[in-house]
Amino acid sequence: MKQLLSLFTVTCALLCTSASAQEFTNEQLNQVNTLRTNAMQSDLSWQILSSLTTEIGPRLPGTENDKLAVAWAQKQFKSLGFDKVWVEPATFPNWRRYHESASITLPSHQPLHITALGNSVSTPKAGLKGEVILFETFEELVAAPENSLNGKIAFINYRMNRDIDGNGYGPAVKARNKGAVEAAKKGAVGYIMRSVSTGHHRFAHTGGSHYDERVTKIPTAAVANPDADQLERLISMGHTVNIDMNIQTEDLGEGTSYNVIGEITGSETPEQYVLIGGHLDSWDLGTGALDDGAGVALTMAAAKLIKDVKRPKRSVRVVLFAAEELGLWGAKAYFKANEKSLTNIVAAAESDFGAGQVYSFESNVHAQSLPIVRAIAQELAPLNITYIGKNEAHGGPDLIPFKQAGSAPVFGLDQNGTDYFDYHHTADDTLDKVDPEKLRQNTAAYAIFAFMAADAKNTIKAK
Template identity: 50%
Template sequence: MNSLKPLLLSLLLSPLLSQANPKPLNEQLAYQLTESLTTEVGPRLAGSPGDRASVAWATKNLQALGFDKVWTEEFVTPYWQRGQARLEILSPYPQSLVLTALGGSVGTPANGIDASIVMFDSLEALIAAKPEQVKDKIVFINKAMTKDKSGSQYGKVVGARAKGAVEAARLGAKALIIRSVGTSSNRFAHTGKMTYDPAVPKIPAVAISVPDAQQLARVLTKAPEAKIKLQLDTQQTEDAVSHNVIGEITGSERPDEIVLIGAHLDSWDQGTGALDDGAGVGLVMATAALIKQQGQPKRTIRVVLYGNEEGGLVGARAYAAKHAKELDKHVLASESDFGAGRIWQFSTKFGPKSLPFAAEIQRELTPLQIQPGNNDAFGGPDVSVLKALGVPVVSLEQDGSDYFDYHHTPNDTLDKIDPAALQQNLQAWIRMTSKVANSTIDFRK
């Protein structure tokens, strides 16, 4: 934090725009904040010491950036920890495979699980299987993910990660292995949240890297009788306390009307959470701070840095519950949580009478090579909780062509961010947020 302090102080003490000597905005601020978070805090698994350090980092830096109000809101969250993991083919071709535990998975007995393998090409194929195909075996779901700009392919494969263990256990399996939900050919395994059903036995669940999934599939083609051994040491400790961190730039004319821009502060523990979601944190913090440098907005801009998005939108649900009585005053919400690629499309979720204003925002964004989208915006994972409660949302949609090469892996690090692309993001966020915060539009209409 100390390395960032001189930068923030100089930013605050120097007038960024004046009649006599206009100065440009610090378009590096989002990158500098992201660098600080990922270097000085690093991984931020919910409930961990890194999580607590990130809350302290965010609070101090929001204050240093000149936010009018800064506070935290406590919530209780599960605290899961991965331990040692090992996966090896015992026969007929002994070798180790690269794996990672899925978030929330139980461990194996101390001596591991030895079993034969049954492979399926999708979750649906597993669900359609008969118990005698699966009982006492380790299930392997080998479903590939393809790249695309919008990330739309993610939803077609993530079900295996989320629900695979339940469906495998329902049929009597001993454990679940999935091909990583990712698009990289590097030998990194992708983690992510999985779930259990209280009515179904809990079995261990892991992901293996894409090359290892291909290797295991080849082994099974040659030797369907192959045996494998899984050892997994994970811990689910007592619930921990975490926090959402919130900063406000108070509106000069309509302070009770809130324009919420958010990101999630937590990350998985394998990398440093630069793309997911350090870049988003840096962007929304910088956006509000730099708008204030240009003059106080008419509406309040509220930056919400959500806790434990990765564990199932835990902080987002806590925020919605705590602020339920003022959600009608949330005029708009949006979130940056899809890496740091250039924004290529702008979408809204507005009432029909507000669509002409959406076109006004679009005109501000067109010079940044951002094209019009649709009126069915997602808004972002945490913000989707507010959307479901009637809050209008927008999406500044990033190019995610290579996002799932790094998503939830040890490779999610700062060097994957292009500073020029992040600058373009920042310009777009400033233009959109400033336009909305200085308007009188009711986007519900």
């Protein structure tokens, strides 16, 4: 077995070396080494992130802070020496939260820590009172009999599992997206859910929710995990549990924000470009350091560091998407505005999973382009990044339209998200949760990836 493993390792090394030799000259690989060293010694991404989260703060789409962030991003791009800087509009449903509170009123009075979910309607001004009916899963709520929740408040208590790649998020978020609709179908007057969270702190986690225009809209909120535990214990003891919740929000109709775009123009085929970026908006509870200030900062810094070493053959475009939190509105707008030229994207990757260390690298490209992918993987290896050769990368959320259309080669620089959902969408998403050393490693990874994809001998092709 050891001999087989040794043979496999040697073979892999030879193949990767061969791929590098075919796609990149020794001079280019020396430039990659310089770029890696510079990025690991640079605090630029930290400085950008500190500025965004300190001088601007939370950036809910449509707010004054969102407008400030758009202006801030344009100024940053220009000060960093990007060749082109522009904005593209994106419209979205403009929503505000003003007040949220709740308490248990029966069997005893106890405060609850809640937060309205995005797009929630208001309760009556005096609040909403009702008995809580517990469901362990979204599917259990869907299966409840018609009219079984008349006058009640539905409560889904699904626990999200913790994992490095955040694979528990999808199953948990179903209750956030559609829980209020299913509860209303059964006659409920309100809906609450256990936070989509792996944390034990008493912060409630917000996030987007959606209504069905054919179903009565009811107030919808998330409950902090320890408070969800308290509700569960009371109900399991046989108590009837009543709560009083008060949520005041407003639907302001259609709003407009902007994707902010900066480009380092390529030296040979500038119309082709590598797309990297994150989303500029954030929820209103914290300062959006992890979600997604880090992605904004590290991709801006990566492109700047590339330019400082060499202008690559193809362009490097950093897109800071608007209104991601409310439903990928900036991504949809970018896709529509650039639909006729999307084939010019030679590689796309989004950083939108906090600032944990990048631990793996994966692609979703045409098989002909895998030698370039392996060459990039070889240069990422010194950063302790493992290559995943399945060629099935999903990319970040703002890349969903591109992947669905098959219009761009998509990549994943996968970050360690073991503790990401402890802070995600809470008041605790603040700058102190970001490790500067890990942020530097992220920046180096994106710089190497973007530079090599932009400067390769051959163009990376989509599947």
